[in-house]
Amino acid sequence: MKFELRPARPADVEAIMQVMADAMANLQHPEWFVPDDAVYMAEHISGPKGFCLVAEEKTTGALAAYFTVKLAGTAPDALGWQLGMSEEELNTTAQMDSCCVAPPYQGNGLEGKLLLMAEDTLRGSRYRHLLATVHPDNAASLYTGLHRGYTIAANHVICYGDKVRDILHKELESRNTNMNTTIRAMTPADKDSVMEMMRVFYNSPAVLSNGSDEIFARDIEGCISDNPYVEGYMFEQDGAVQGYGMAAKSFSTEYGRQCIWLEDIYIKAEYRGLGIGSQFIDYITKKYPDALLRLEVEEENARAVHVYKKSGFEFFEYKEMKKE
Known part of the structure; x- marks a missing residue:
C-alpha cells in the first residue's frame, strides 16, 4: 500500500x-x-x-x-x-x-x-x-x-x-547546525569518496536500480570533466565529507525553459536531518533562478517527500517512461 x-x-x-x-x-x-x-x-x-x-x-x-x-x-x-x-x-x-x-x-x-x-x-x-x-x-x-x-x-x-x-x-538538533556546510564543485580528488557514497545510495530503497561501478565511474567522470550536461557537488563541513549531489541539464518544451534534474542527493546517515538537502536545493535554485527544477522520489520515502515539498516541489500527475 x-x-x-x-x-x-x-x-x-x-x-x-x-x-x-x-x-x-x-x-x-x-x-x-x-x-x-x-x-x-x-x-x-x-x-x-x-x-x-x-x-x-x-x-x-x-x-x-x-x-x-x-x-x-x-x-x-x-x-x-x-x-x-x-x-x-x-x-x-x-x-x-x-x-x-x-x-x-x-x-x-x-x-x-x-x-x-x-x-x-x-x-x-x-x-x-x-x-x-x-x-x-x-x-x-x-x-x-x-x-x-x-x-x-x-x-x-x-x-x-x-x-x-x-x-x-x-x-x-537545529537546522542551523549545518551553517558551516560548504557546497563546492566535485574534483578528481573526490572520486573514491563519491564512488563509496554512490554504492551505498544505489543499494538503498531510495533508488530503484542498483547501478554498477562502471556506471558510477562514468557519472563521476562526467561531473569532473567538461561535460556540459552534468554537474557534481560535494557537501563538506570542516573538511569532513557529508554527502554529494549531481545535477543534469536539459530543456523542457512543456515549460519553454532550461530544466535542471537533481539526479542524486545523498547525505551520509550521521548528517541527515540537518537541512543539508534543503541547502543544496536552495543553492541550485539561486545558481539557476530561471530554470525548472525536477527530481525523482519514491512516494514511500516520506521524509524526502516532506523535505522536497517544503522546498516548493510538487508531484506531476503523469508517470514517466523510459527506453534503454
Whole structure:
C-alpha cells in the first residue's frame, strides 16, 4: 500500500475521530491509550496549540492514521514539569501527543513515518525538546521511540490525571547546525569518496536500480570533466565529507525553459536531518533562478517527500517512461 503524509485539514476531523474509534475498538489494552475529543482535534489542526499530521491511503483516499503534536508551553499539564524543566525550557518543548493507526493499515510503519514528519516540521523552530509518553508495557510504541533516538527520562510517573506512564525525551538538533556546510564543485580528488557514497545510495530503497561501478565511474567522470550536461557537488563541513549531489541539464518544451534534474542527493546517515538537502536545493535554485527544477522520489520515502515539498516541489500527475 502507498500513503500520502500531509498536514491535517479541518475537514479531516470526522475521519480522524473514526480512526481513533476503530483503533481503540481493536486494542487489547485500552488503558494504554487516552482518547481525545473532536474539539481537541480541531484545535490542533487550525489553532496555536499544536498541529496534526495524517496518512492517507493513495488508492482509496481513506484516512489511515493521524499524529498530533501538542505545544503546551507552561500549561499545568505540560509534561516538562514532571522532569523539572524551567519555564524557558518548557517554552521550547513539543509533546508528541497521540497517534492512532486504523486496523487495516497497521504494520506499515505509519507511526514511525509520521513521527519523523513531525520532527521535520518542528526542526528549525524554537522547539528543541521533544517529549512523549508511553505505557510501561507498550513495547511496540516504546521501541518506535527508542529506535528514533528518544530516551526514557522518567519511569512510572502519573500523567493525564491517574495514568502510569514512562516519559520519553529527545533533543532535536537545529537546522542551523549545518551553517558551516560548504557546497563546492566535485574534483578528481573526490572520486573514491563519491564512488563509496554512490554504492551505498544505489543499494538503498531510495533508488530503484542498483547501478554498477562502471556506471558510477562514468557519472563521476562526467561531473569532473567538461561535460556540459552534468554537474557534481560535494557537501563538506570542516573538511569532513557529508554527502554529494549531481545535477543534469536539459530543456523542457512543456515549460519553454532550461530544466535542471537533481539526479542524486545523498547525505551520509550521521548528517541527515540537518537541512543539508534543503541547502543544496536552495543553492541550485539561486545558481539557476530561471530554470525548472525536477527530481525523482519514491512516494514511500516520506521524509524526502516532506523535505522536497517544503522546498516548493510538487508531484506531476503523469508517470514517466523510459527506453534503454
